Amino acid sequence: MSHHITEAQDLCYSYPDGHQALRGVSFRIHHGESVGVIGGNGAGKSTLLMLLTGLLEPLRGQVAIGEIRLNSRTAKLVRQKLGMVFQNPDDQLFMARVEEDVAFGPRNMKLDEAQVGERVALALEKVGIVHLGDRAPYRLSAGEKRAAAIASVLAMGPDILIMDEPTSALDPSSRRRLINLLKGFEHTKIITSHDLDMVLELCQRVLVLKDGILLCDGPTHQVLSDGNMMIEAGLEVPQSLRGCPSCGWKG
Amino acid sequence: MASIFKTIDHIRYFDDLARQDSFIHRLHPLTKLLSTTVYALVLVSHDKYATLALLPFLFFPVLVAAAGRVPLSAILKRLLYLEPMIICLGLLNPLFDRETTVIMGHTVSSGWLIFASIVIKGSLAVSSALLLMATTGMEGIALSLRMLRVPRIMVLQLLLTYRYLSTLLEEGARIMQAYSFRSLSTVGVAAKAWGSLLGQVLLRTIDRAQRIYDAMCLRGFNGEYVPGKGRRAGIADPIYLLAWGAFFVLSRVFNLPLYLGCLLTGGVR
Amino acid sequence: MHMSDALLSPAVGATMWAATAAAAAYSVKKVQSEMDQKKVPLMGVMGAFIFTAQMINFSIPGTGSSGHLGGGLLLAVLLGPYAGFLTMASILAIQALFFADGGLLALGANVFNLGFFTCFVAYPFIYRKIVGRKGGPRRIIIASLAAAVIGLQMGAFGVVLETLASGRTELPFGAFVSLMQPIHLAIGVVEGLVTAAVVGFVWKARPELMERAFLNRALGDLSIRKVLLGLAAGAVLIGAGLSWFASSHPDGLEWAMFKTSGKEELEATSSVHEKLGGVQKRTAILPDYGFKGPEAEGTSGDTKGESWPVIDVGTTVSGLVGGLMTLLLAGLMGLMINQAAKAKGNGL
Incomplete structure (x- = not known):
């Protein structure tokens, strides 16, 4: 794994209808870091992920992964280093069988069938769903779908994992399994979520977005405990960081 | 809305059937697609009065269903659903065609003869198509289509x-x-x-x-x-294809049930 | 209405397959060359959408009954004619494969009837001409109605022609036409109105989508002359194909292969008869029940039916016994294989 730095410089983006989604966002994420991106609805989280993966091109500013500046020509190269897990696994599992889906990326990389098979097996093993390879996506539970979606990304061997709301629609035990799985990954992780307890557990650092502006960037525990800032961002301090009214514990 | 749920069930059920393992499932998808196509071609090449001569064509769906572990109910359910349509199409014939024809020494309304022929052909064609899906699955079909240069x-x-x-x-x-x-x-x-x-x-x-x-x-x-890449064809594939092909052509050229009947009853001139 | 395998002759089935394959190949070329690859997933998901929409009942005001959407015109409007045609083809393919609607041989005819006329005739020359550059709710309604009705009338007429050319029924042309066309007039009206409602909704909610569909340059070079030329060439091809089949077997457009095998049959049967006669003396279970039926010769059944040549003078009893034995044999073999498969646990 090479040591990539993900860098965003003054990112701006507005949609064709005039909505300004991002208004000058800059940050640097180092290799191996886990960073949470939080903010209220419409704060610009999804747009930021689209810009980081090159699905949208910024109106101003730029994204760089390692030494490569992201643009339409380098997108293909950069995307081999990034893996993005979509919010709705149904959008990502577009083939009729899990194995076929996981093989989609490696095949596009023009690997031979033996290598493709190896990668598929390895990816399924990493997320613990080897037994589901032959299933159709609609036969999977929400947690299994999420795991399959992650496997389809891992099969491409990315250095950086980008995830949009990975714990949405999961029951508590599937959510726990996912968190434990992600903890074991050494990839650089960029995770957007409203699940602040998960962010607290997985990420050392958070970026807080509000109306397209980076409101705050700092260590997770410190940022999430800042009551005034959290309320300003349309969020609230997670239950686990609040003081206990009956015993007087201060979080 | 009920029909939507039924459709979902149908698709999933056939998907499950296609994931089974059997002699038929292990054949190359292209073998199954080709044998079913040849079957349908030879079946419909029979003319509009053919009835008795169509019966040997029952062997194909029956044997494939048995060897492919496809429950008859799976085919019959869909067949019964489509049957009214087939029967309606067939029924127009006795309505419009009041002529009679003589077969086997009996006077029969030719309209009803066509009706019988259409119902048999329709039912057999439906069964063979459903069996193809129940033993091959969509990915198998996709694989064969690619091999056919689609x-x-x-x-x-x-x-x-x-x-x-x-x-x-x-x-x-x-x-x-x-x-x-x-x-x-x-x-x-x-x-x-x-x-x-x-x-x-x-x-x-x-x-x-x-x-x-x-x-x-x-x-x-x-x-x-x-x-x-998909899997490769084995030795069983050409044999399977040739055997059925020979049987279809044989049944097309000779009226096998009639020969059989003649043999048993001595009705040959 | 779906064309069915039971009504089709191999010659007509193959001809329609060829016509559909040609239209599909041309569409693929167009789709690949001049539009963004973004459309491939859109086509895939739109196919699933139309499939779902076909299952929804739309109540028809003032009638107490309900109708369905076919979707060909909607696809052409939203995706353009080439992508629309290919999407319709995949919907019909899934219906033929998974639901046995129509059948494998009839698939070519069905794609042509429901896809070609709508996407390559009704959409460019009726819908687009009426809607014009500006659009507008009233124009969309009129255009959808006219295009859907005319497209479906052509499709229904296609079914009539294909059925008659196949010679698998005795339906008189007039009766069939007067049955099919009015039914499809009603179907076409529902199709047109539902299409207009959906297009109108999208036009209001997301005008940029419709603009994109309009700006789609895929239509730029589709001139009336080209399509008419294509249609004429297709007609000549289909006509030539059919007459070739027909001339090789004057009776009912039979397949050439079986014309020759029919001759062999005549020769073969006489020698087989001799042998069978010998065998039969020793093996016949019911030797005295054979009625000779020379009177059957020369009747309409004989001259028309190829399956009843020469040996159809066999007896009713022979026919019935033979038929029953065939069924019994098929059933028995099925059961045996089934048992064997079960015994082995994991298939054969």
Whole structure:
């Protein structure tokens, strides 16, 4: 794994209808870091992920992964280093069988069938769903779908994992399994979520977005405990960081 | 709405059947596609009065169903559903065709003869098509289509349509549920809501297509679908194909049931 | 209405397959060359959407009954004619494969009837001409109605012609036409109105989508002359194909292969008869029940039916016994294989 730095410089983006989604966002994420991106609805989280993966091109500013500046020509190269897990696994599992889906990326990389098979097996093993390879996506539970979606990304061997709301629609035990799985990954992780307890557990650092502006960037525990800032961002301090009214514990 | 649920069940059930393991399932998908196509071709090449001569064609679906572990009920259920349609088509003949014809020393209405022929042909063609799916599955079909040089873009599109069928049918069922809770009509969607009901789903579908395209691009898709190799054909495949082909041609050229009957009863001149 | 395998002759089935394959190949070329690859997933998901929409009942005001959407015109409007045609083809393919609607041989005819006329005739020359550059709700309704009705009338007429050319029924042309066309007029009206409602909704909610569909240059070079030329070439091809089949077997457009095998049959049967006669003396279970039926010769059944040549003078009893034995044999073999498969646990 090479040591990539993900860098965003003054990112701006507005949609064709005039909505300004991002208004000058800059940050640097180092290799191996886990960073949470939080903010209220419409704060610009999804747009930021689209810009980081090159699905949208910024109106101003730029994204760089390692030494490569992201643009339409380098997108293909950069995307081999990034893996993005979509919010709705149904959008990502577009083939009729899990194995076929996981093989989609490696095949596009023009690997031979033996290598493709190896990668598929390895990816399924990493997320613990080897037994589901032959299933159709609609036969999977929400947690299994999420795991399959992650496997389809891992099969491409990315250095950086980008995830949009990975714990949405999961029951508590599937959510726990996912968190434990992600903890074991050494990839650089960029995770957007409203699940602040998960962010607290997985990420050392958070970026807080509000109306397209980076409101705050700092260590997770410190940022999430800042009551005034959290309320300003349309969020609230997670239950686990609040003081206990009956015993007087201060979080 | 009930029909949506039935359709979802049907697709999933056939998907499960296709995931079984049997002699038929292990054949190469192209072998099964070709044998079914030849079967259908030879079957419909019989003329409109053929009835007795069609009976040997029952062997194919019966044997494939037995060897492929496809329960008869799976085929019969769909067959019974389609039968009224086939019967209606056939029934037009005795209505319009009042002539008679003499076969085997008996005067028969030729309209009814055509009716019988259409019903038998229709039922056999339906059974063989369903059995193809129940033993091959969509990916097998896609593999055979690629081997037949069908453009990749069409194969990918077919696979995507099949993949998202369940997802969209479920969405359709949900929206119809929500609609029927709030409207008292039992006949269907009122004219007022035609555009907005379907239109909403359509817009969501278009947005979904965009996300799917994004997901594909992020995994290296650039307009060219790279399919897997699929498995190779074995020695059983040509034998299977040839054996059935020979049987079909034999049954087409000779009226086997009549020979059999003659043999047993001595009715040959 | 779906064309069914039971009504089709191999010659007509193959001809329609060829016509559909040609239209599909051309569409693929167009789709690949001049539009963004983004459309491939859109086509896939839209296919699933139309499939779902076909299952929804739309109540028809003032009638108490309900109708369905076919979707060909909607696809052409939203995706353009080429992508629309390919999407319709994949919907019909899934219906033929998974639901046995129509059948494998009839698939070519069905794609042509429901896809070609709508996407390549009704959409460019009726819908687009009426809607014009500007659009507008009233124009969309009129255009959809006209295009859907005319497209479906052509499709229904296609079914009539294909059925008659196949010679698998005795339906008189007039009766069939007067049955099919009015039914499809009603179907076409529902199709047109539902299409207009959906297109109108999208036009209001997301005008940029419709603009994109309009700006789609895929139509730029589709001139009436080109399509008419294509249609004429297709007609000549289909006509030539059919007459070739027909001339090789004057009776009912039979397949050439079986014309020759029919001759062999005549020769073969006489020698087989001799042998069978010998065998039969020793093996016949019911030797005295054979009625000779020379009177059957020269009747309509004989001259028309190829399956009843020469040996159809066999007896009713022979026919019935033979038929029953065939059924019994098929059933028994099925059962045996089934048992064997079960015994082995994991298939054969």
